[in-house]
Amino acid sequence: MSVNITKIGVLTSGGDSPGMNAAIRAVVRTCAFHNIECTGIYRGYQGMIEGDFEIMGPRSVNNIINKGGTILKSARSKEFMTPEGRKKAHENLVAAGIDALVVIGGNGSFTGGLLFNKEYGFPVIGIPGTIDNDIYGTSFTLGYDTALNTVVEVIDKIRDTASSHNRLFFVEVMGRDAGHIALNAGIGAGAEEILIPEEDMGLDRLVDSLKKSKASGKSSSIVVIAEGDRIGKSAFELKDYFDQNMPEYDVRVSILGHMQRGGAPSCFDRVLASRLGVKAVETLLEGNSNYMVGLLKDEVVLTPLEQAVKGKSQIDQELIRVSDIVSI
Amino acid sequence: MSVNITKIGVLTSGGDSPGMNAAIRAVVRTCAFHNIECTGIYRGYQGMIEGDFEIMGPRSVNNIINKGGTILKSARSKEFMTPEGRKKAHENLVAAGIDALVVIGGNGSFTGGLLFNKEYGFPVIGIPGTIDNDIYGTSFTLGYDTALNTVVEVIDKIRDTASSHNRLFFVEVMGRDAGHIALNAGIGAGAEEILIPEEDMGLDRLVDSLKKSKASGKSSSIVVIAEGDRIGKSAFELKDYFDQNMPEYDVRVSILGHMQRGGAPSCFDRVLASRLGVKAVETLLEGNSNYMVGLLKDEVVLTPLEQAVKGKSQIDQELIRVSDIVSI
Amino acid sequence: MSVNITKIGVLTSGGDSPGMNAAIRAVVRTCAFHNIECTGIYRGYQGMIEGDFEIMGPRSVNNIINKGGTILKSARSKEFMTPEGRKKAHENLVAAGIDALVVIGGNGSFTGGLLFNKEYGFPVIGIPGTIDNDIYGTSFTLGYDTALNTVVEVIDKIRDTASSHNRLFFVEVMGRDAGHIALNAGIGAGAEEILIPEEDMGLDRLVDSLKKSKASGKSSSIVVIAEGDRIGKSAFELKDYFDQNMPEYDVRVSILGHMQRGGAPSCFDRVLASRLGVKAVETLLEGNSNYMVGLLKDEVVLTPLEQAVKGKSQIDQELIRVSDIVSI
Amino acid sequence: MSVNITKIGVLTSGGDSPGMNAAIRAVVRTCAFHNIECTGIYRGYQGMIEGDFEIMGPRSVNNIINKGGTILKSARSKEFMTPEGRKKAHENLVAAGIDALVVIGGNGSFTGGLLFNKEYGFPVIGIPGTIDNDIYGTSFTLGYDTALNTVVEVIDKIRDTASSHNRLFFVEVMGRDAGHIALNAGIGAGAEEILIPEEDMGLDRLVDSLKKSKASGKSSSIVVIAEGDRIGKSAFELKDYFDQNMPEYDVRVSILGHMQRGGAPSCFDRVLASRLGVKAVETLLEGNSNYMVGLLKDEVVLTPLEQAVKGKSQIDQELIRVSDIVSI
Known part of the structure; x- marks a missing residue:
């Protein structure tokens, strides 16, 4: 309540995602709106340790709402994992007059913020920024919607080639522990099958399904695979398996990789970032902290940061069923 | 429960929107999944009257999930507004063995379906397809998300030119009665001001705001205007006003127009269409009808069609506040 | 030959176009490559008069190759049209040690540069930057290729809607005096008819052609109109004519407007800008001036600036024939 | 001269490329324009052998100008490599009344056509369709311009991530024997280095260049690598080398793969396809054959097919120099 916030620091940490700039812009301008100073901290916790700060006003964030990256x-900071690192960071914040933090990033970034809060009582608010959508307490993370559009646009292109040649494509998308991108982009791209970490379809069922798909008259097939799928084979290993055991398929592999993290954010991500950025700052100004702001059931809500870090974002089982139906 | 559905007809009506094809695909394939026949009805209610039908199987809807249009x-059908027209339509449906309808469209389309249901007891399910997002009972209509992305991409381009020349742009977007597109795309595009039908900002406040914006060091300004805004002046009239009264502004106008209705649907719209299409058919198969399927609070839900037609989708007041804050 | 150039000034003037930033980058870096200083002059000739200069090194132009605008x-400068204005401009250049100019812009910008050269013997090289492609001495101006892609992408979207509703669309594109955009984007978008300033098709032939097109079974028609077409009617006037005289057509109008000037440049424009920027600087360093650099018959060539200004870029008659054939 | 052509067959062969559909459309419609029948041959030479034909009129090619693929x-046909295969193919053509062929494809496809012509005196015209731009007798092949845009758009996204993390990216693009895509897209994407098959830069020079690039203050580096570059290491092997020998770099790899073949063609490719398609048919109708149509020095020209097959498309050495200059 009564912590009198006068200067807020904002940083981005972990893998970058589209919408981070829009969130920075919202944080900076909400500070200005409430006549609070705002300081940008470069390179995440590492910059906090090195004192790599810059005071930012509304004009510092002109024309960035539509830019990918941050x-x-x-940066990832090993030093911040040590008590000495965090001590240095805290000293720098105090020296700069910063009395609250907005951390834009994923689970690892929030864990760092939480630790920092526990040791120094420093008020922290988290904004979920990661394309993986694997954070508890929000239906959408910043960058997720943009990544989905990037993936379906690329698979639309691959489909052109696949159907011109009656081919089978294995397309690997991001998601080491979470199948959100694979499942949603797979449905969006009209994939014949989708392999995700949360479900072990098994190689046999995959082969059966593709045979059925071919028999039904489909001229090409796209299988979308999350990096961390449970079938235990990478896209290239799957290709090898098919090349040896089912030579009637002309198999190709495409690993989408880092392009999924970049690009101009979608309108959805820009608006989400604006809403979360405003809420983050105003939550601090109301004297609350150690929350993550998120969008749940169409509303901006707060989730205790500890819960956000420990919780697990679930895959929508109904969506798996939808995927099975619409791909017949 | 016990209405034994054996053949479902599907049609699109009113203004087209991206995602309609994805919804058709989902309806057709869900029918196939449940071993029900599906008939495509061309040109909305007009095609119903003319018996312009085609039986559709899973392969009829190959490679359309990513296509705009329908x-x-x-078509808009005056004849369906008459009892004679609806009688003919009903006879055609009966003759074709169609015993339930999925109507993809907006409020006008639902009103037609409702009327048809009242007169003939014909089971109808509505899927909200319109870029305007002005339908009660769903947080998102099909095509809305895509239209938002189209608008922000275009305004991003206009911004290039605006800031190279220090200009003021009035950009008119769709939304005769609803400011959803203007408000959300305006925030997404970083617009300095947003004029919507739901709020009368008044010309004076607009002028004040733009002066403040200029004074704050912004090199260009974008004002997003919904077609039906309450300030009572079209984009061109606003330009005239500024040309005469504030010649220090170099004003340009851009009316985005019909491009907002087209284009490959976003991933969000494709997934939404798939979910709603599955739910529409399964609701009929469960013996229920006269509902609209929608997405509310992250869940697919049913709203009585009558309520959907009469209800009014509200603008999010909090979003207006967010817009004011992030545009300073 | 022997003019010893030590510092080159670069400016953009007239309407902005995608690729201008890529050209600035190439000019700046080519200077650095040859150990010459480079000064950016803001807001074209107006900034020259006001001394709005900034010394630029290779890092000043990081990450701009993909940005629209400049x-x-x-800016357009009335003051530069006066001898006094040019005198001030010259004094500023001399004071800043700038001894040669690269002017990126269109015909008007080149005329200014030429005048300046005549009065002060100041070495000038022009780089053709305008989306209109209406400059003599080059087959492609910077931004033209990007504008073509923007236009066809938008018309692709409009086509979705047009063919869903069996409509006739009049789409107005840029080109007050030159039909290059209309003709090429019209062919690219599969337009049924194309109206350009260089050719007067006549209203009767247009009507005939559209009737024939409809009779041939086409479900929709797109007519692309250059702003300055000779038929003497704006897109809206054409709509009025059709509404009154041919009510069987459901006519819609779309004016594409300023979005055509913006956006990330195409690869072609980026490479072209890079080639022309290098050539512009090296031409000056070789002691030559008063040329425009351009791409003709696949080669970077020099055209005397005076000739570039006076010459007229011609429309390709063969392309008009191609358009007639492929639109049947 | 006097070979009286009455029915033209058209096929696409080899790897698909954007613009092939636009070329098919132009061939079909030019036939219709000249009152000649046109037959589409499915799956290249394999479909010729299997008699997989379809008569095509102007409406058969509606709304395909903007579609990728074909x-x-x-398909690739081993059978057509045998005299028996070609005999069957010839019999099918004769039976179908087809008396001339338009082959859209690359070098391999032309070689097949040439062989066929030698054995049966069958008139053949080639249209260069491949994204690699590696065909003698044309400055641009169909799909090349589109592929360049696809590559720069993807690298723009990767750049967002690269510069947010100060990383080094190796991006592999298509081009087993030709560096056109790598060189042009590399310049367009602002790559720090470009490795192509035509030039052996050597690992040492690459390392030197990247060190210099870092020292100059660049925050990230992109190296574009053609599949078939002469440095003899794949992108992954290069990463291994850097991981071991230069751990100060945070290296990532991205293999763009098949997406480069798909997507809506650029306006340039659509117009080029239209021009070449018209010329191909009209060349046959004028009684000429065994030519490839191409665009050289801004004009549509004919190159003897034999020469097109044997000739080698050269990389522009000047462009390599431009690349070195603008990447400093």
Whole structure:
């Protein structure tokens, strides 16, 4: 309540995602709106340790709402994992007069913020920024919607080639522990099958399904695979398996990779980032902290940061069923 | 429960929107999944009157999930507004063995379906397809998300030119009665001001705001205007006003127009269409009808069609506040 | 030959176009490559008069190759049309040690540069930057290829809607005096008819052609109109004519407007800008001036600036024939 | 001269490329324009052997100008490499009354056509369709311009991530024997280095260049690598080398793969396809054959097919120099 916030620091940490700049912009301008100073911290926690700060006003964030990446840059910091690192960071914040933090990033970034809060009582608010959508307490993370559009646009292109040649494509998308991108982009791209970490379809069922798909008259097939799928084979290993055991398929592999993290954010991500950025700052100004802001059931809500870090974002089982139906 | 559905007709009606094809695909394939026949009805209610039908199987809807427009075409039908027209339509449906309807469209289309249901007891399910997002009972209509992305991409381009020349642009977007597109795309595009039908900002406040914006060091300004805004002036009239009264502004106008209705649907719209299409058919198969399927609070839900037609989709007041904050 | 160039000034002038930033980048870096200083002049000739200069090194132009607009901004300068204005401009250049100019812009910008050269013997090289492609001495101006892609992408979207509703669309594109955009984008978009300033098709032939097109079984028609077409009617006037005289057509109008000037440049425009920027600087360093650099018959060539200004870029008659054939 | 052509067959062969559909459309419609019948041959030479034909009129090619891939599908045919295969193919053509062929494809496809012509005196015209731009006798092959845009758009996204994390990216693009895509897209994407098959830069020079690039203050580096580059290491092997020998770099790899073949063609490719398609048919109707149509020095020209097959498309050495200059 009564912590009198006068200067807020904002940083981006972990893998970058589209919408981070829009969130930075919202944080900076909400501070200005409430006549609070705002300081940009470069390269995440590493920049906090090195004192890589810059005071930012509304004009510092002109024309960035539509830019991918993060103007504050991001880095992973081993030093911040040590008490000495965090001590240095805290000293720098105090020296700069910063009395609250907005951390834009994923689970690892929030864990760092939580630790920092526990040791120094420093008020922290988290904004979920990651394309993987694997954070508890929000239906959408920043960058997720943009990544889905990037993936379906690329698979639309691959489909052109696949159907011109009656081919089978294995397309690997991001998602080491979470199948959100694979499942949603797979449905969006009209994939014949989708392999995700949360479900072990098994190689036999995959082969059966593709045979059925071919028999039904489909001229090409796209299988979308999350990096961390449970079938236990990478896209290239699957290709090898098919090349040896089912030579009647002309198999190709495409690993989408890092392009999924970049690009101009979708309108959805820009608006989400604006809403979460405003809420993050105003939550601090109301004297609350250690929350993550998120969008749940169409509303901006707060989730205790500890819960956000420990919780597990679930895959929508009904969506798996939808996927099975619409791909027949 | 016990209405034994054996053949479902599907049509698109009213203005087309991206995602309609994905919804048709989902309806057709869900029918096939449940071993029900599906008939495509061309050109909406007009095609119903003319018996312009085609039986559709899973392969009829190959490679359409990513296409804008509607393969079933759309039309406005004056004849369906008459009892004679609806009688003919009903006879055609009966003759074709169709015993339930899925109507993809907006409020006008639902009103037609409702009327038809009242007169003939014909089971109808509505899927909200319109870019305007002005339908009660769903947080998102099909095509709305795609239209938002189209608008922000275009305004991003206009911004290039605006900021190269320090200009003021009035950009008119769709939304005769609803400011959803203007408000959300305006925030997404970083617009300095947004004029919507739901709020009368007044010309004076607009002028004040733009002066403040200029004084704050912004090199260009974008004002997004919904077609039906309450300030009572079209984009061109606003330009005239500024040309005469504030010649220090170099004003340009852009009316985005029909491009907002087209284009490959976003991933969000494709997934939404798939979910709603599955639910529409399964609701009929469960013996229920006269509902609209929609997405509310992250869940697919049913709203009585009558309520959907009468209800009013509200603008999010909090979003207006967010817009004011992030545009400073 | 022997003019010893030590510092080159670069400016953008007239309407902005995609690729201008890529050209600025190439000019700046070519200077650095040859150990010459480079000064950016803001807001074209107006900034020259006001001394709005900034020394630029290779890092000043990082990450701009893909940005629309111009980081140097552009403006039209009435003052530069006066001898006094040019005198001031010259004094500023001399004071800043700038001894040669690269002017990126269109015909008007080149005329200014030529005048300046005549009065002060100042070495000038022009780079053709305008989306209109209406400059003599080059087959492609910077931004033209990007504008073509923007237009066809938009018309692709409009086509979705047009063919869903069996409509006739009049789409107005840029080109007050030149039909290059209309003709090429019209062919690219599969337009049924194309109206350009260079050819007067006549209203009767247009009507005939559209009737024939409808009779041939086409479900929709797109007519692309250059702003300055000779038929003497704007898109809206054409709509009025059709509404009154041919009510069987459901006519819609779309004016594409300023979005055509913006957007990330195409690869072609980026490479072209890079080639022309290098050539512009090296031409000056070789002691030559008063040329425009351009791409003709696949080669970078020099055209005397005077000739570039006076010459007229011709429309390709063969292309008009191709358009007639492929639109049947 | 006097070979009286009455029915032209058209096929696509080899790897598909954007613009093939636009070329098919132009061939079909030019036939209709000249009152000649046109037959589509599915799956290239394999479909010729199997008699997989379909008569096509102007309406058969509606709304395909903007579609990637090829509606006629493509396939590689081992059988056509045998005299027996070609005999069957010839019999099918004769039976169908087809008396001339338009072959859309690359070098392999032309070689097949040439062989066929030698054995049966069958008139053949080639249209260069491949994204690699590696065909003698044309400055641009169909799909090349589109592929360049696809590559720069993807690298723009990767750049977002690269510069947010100060990373080094190796991006592999298509081009087993030709560096056109790598060189042009590399310049367009602002790559720090470009490795192509035509030039052996050597690992040492690459390392030197990247060190210099870092020292100059660049925050990230992109190296574009053609599949078939001469440095003799794949992108992954290069990453291994850097991981071991230069751990100060945070290296990532991205293999763009098949997406480069798909997507809506650029306006340039659509117009080029239209021009070449018209010319191909009209060349046959004028009694000429065994030519490839191409665009050289801004004009549509004919190159003897034999020469097109044997000739080698050269990389532009000047462009390599431009690349070195603008990447400093």
